[in-house]
Amino acid sequence: MTKQDDQLLDELKELKVMGSIDQVKKEEMRLNITNYAKKKRVQQRRRRKMVWASTAAAVLLFGVIVMTMVNQQNITVDEPESTTPAEDQDEGNETQENEQVEEPLEDSENETETPGEEEEDFDVEVAGTEESTIVIEGMEEATTVTTFHIKSHNISYQVDELLGEYEINENQVIHSTDHIVGDIVPPEITVEVIDNTDLDTFVSELDYDGEPTPLDMEENSYEGVELEQGDPPNGYYAYQINDDVLYIQFKYDIEANDGMGPRLQALKESIQEIE
Amino acid sequence: MxxxxxxxxxxxxxxxxxxxxxxxxxxxxxxxxxxxxxxxxxxxxxxxxxxxxxxxxxxxxxxxxxxxxxxxxxxQDWRKLINTYQSENEQSPEELYQLTESKSQLYEAIHKLKPTYRDVIILRGIEELSIAEAADVLKWSENKVRVTFYRALKALKLKVGRVSYD
Structure with a gap:
């Protein structure tokens, strides 16, 4: 470096000492920056909480989905056609065990809801099969019926083997058959429970022509009404069971299913509450 | 933070x-x-x-x-910048005028430099950052800072155009 370079550098350094921020302005800037840092810290804390809550919600949702899948798998495993009577016995035991395990869970869920207003998740399982007889045109016929438990509402009913297929669609059990001949209307029964509903109110809102008639209390365990109409025959049975309505819709081809009447009668007589 | x-x-x-x-x-x-x-x-x-x-x-x-x-x-509002800084010093009008003229010339020369020279002059020459610090800010190697600063000073002397610097 030459002397001229040093002189130039000194002049440059002089420029440094000449400038600084006004003190009042500086104080204002310091306050703004401090406030911003504080605000940022609160935002970051809130964001971390949100991430934590989202993760917890995702884990909870995953748990619910897994539980639902496990429950559905239980019903599939309990399919009556693929089991032996000995296995049925085992399954019956397992079912009891499952009920015992699930009971506390249901109780804890109910604790957060207002009594009388809770809506149950629709939960159905096959409880077993048994031999039975029905009278068709004066002749006794042997048949097999399957017992279904609507666990969520403590209601059981039996369905004839003619309607051997079933599927659960949200809050309905749809019983049907895959033995369809020609272009007949296949028989189908849909069973569902409507929570916290008055029978008269419920029936008045149904989209059926005609007036429902009260069911005979000697042949039915619960107060209810029925309506049958049309060709092919279709209609419903509706029962008041405690605070809920058990609603059973049916349709069938009278030509191909002349034994449907006795089978529906057997279904109605089988309805009962599970202890 | x-x-x-x-x-x-x-x-x-x-x-x-x-x-x-x-x-x-x-x-x-x-x-x-x-x-x-x-x-x-x-x-x-x-x-x-x-x-x-x-x-x-x-x-x-x-x-x-x-x-x-x-x-x-x-x-390029460098004249305003110089006037602001000069008003902070208590000097006679003559001194102030001389200083203002001198600094104005220097500021003008700095801002006529190409950007890399100007960067290194401000950081090394005015703000007195070390070679390592200037290299860190500019993302250059330390050697590049040394060489560029040397060339920038040379260019600044030419821009200022004073006999004493030549």
Whole structure:
């Protein structure tokens, strides 16, 4: 470096000492920056909480989905056609065990809801099969019926083997058959429970022509009404069971299913509450 | 980033950042930019690994902001800058005039330099950053800082055009 370079550098350094921020302005800037840092810290804390809550919600949702899948798998495993009577016995035991395990869970869920207003998740399982007889045109016929438990509402009913297929669609059990001949209307029964509903109110809102008639209390365990109409025959049975309505819709081809009447009668007589 | 740390940094480096921005943008009205530098430091604090000093990190933020600002303004208001600084000193009108003329010439010469020379003159010559600190801010090697600073000084002497420097 030459002397001229040093002189130039000194002049440059002089420029440094000449400038600084006004003190009042500086104080204002310091306050703004401090406030911003504080605000940022609160935002970051809130964001971390949100991430934590989202993760917890995702884990909870995953748990619910897994539980639902496990429950559905239980019903599939309990399919009556693929089991032996000995296995049925085992399954019956397992079912009891499952009920015992699930009971506390249901109780804890109910604790957060207002009594009388809770809506149950629709939960159905096959409880077993048994031999039975029905009278068709004066002749006794042997048949097999399957017992279904609507666990969520403590209601059981039996369905004839003619309607051997079933599927659960949200809050309905749809019983049907895959033995369809020609272009007949296949028989189908849909069973569902409507929570916290008055029978008269419920029936008045149904989209059926005609007036429902009260069911005979000697042949039915619960107060209810029925309506049958049309060709092919279709209609419903509706029962008041405690605070809920058990609603059973049916349709069938009278030509191909002349034994449907006795089978529906057997279904109605089988309805009962599970202890 | 907690409030205590940013306040400490502000108290220590705010004037340095202010001068740097004032020279870089050729304007004394850079208080908002200074504040912006510290706001950005709060926002980007997670990316500060502590490999460089807070001072050079803040200068890097300031330089990037100044480049953006220069693009927006595109004006050379160095005379206003000099007048602002000179008014802070108590000097006779003659001295003030001489000084103003001398500094004006220097400022004008600095701002006529090409950007790399101007960068290194402000950081090394005016702000007196070490070679390592200047290299950190400019993302250059230390050798490049040395060589460029030497060439920048030479170019500045030519621009100033004083006999004594030649």
């Amino acid at each position: 907690d409030e205590e740390l940013i306040t400490e940094w502000f108290d220590r480096y705010a004037d340095d950042i202010y001068r740097f921005l004032a020279y870089y943008t050729s304007s004394p009205d850079v208080e908002d930019l200074v504040q912006e530098v510290f706001i950005k430091a709060i926002d980007r604090f997670d990316s500060f690994k502590g490999n460089s000093s807070p001072k050079t990190w803040l200068f890097t933020i300031a330089r990037n902001l100044a480049i953006d600002e220069a693009r927006k303004r595109k004006r």
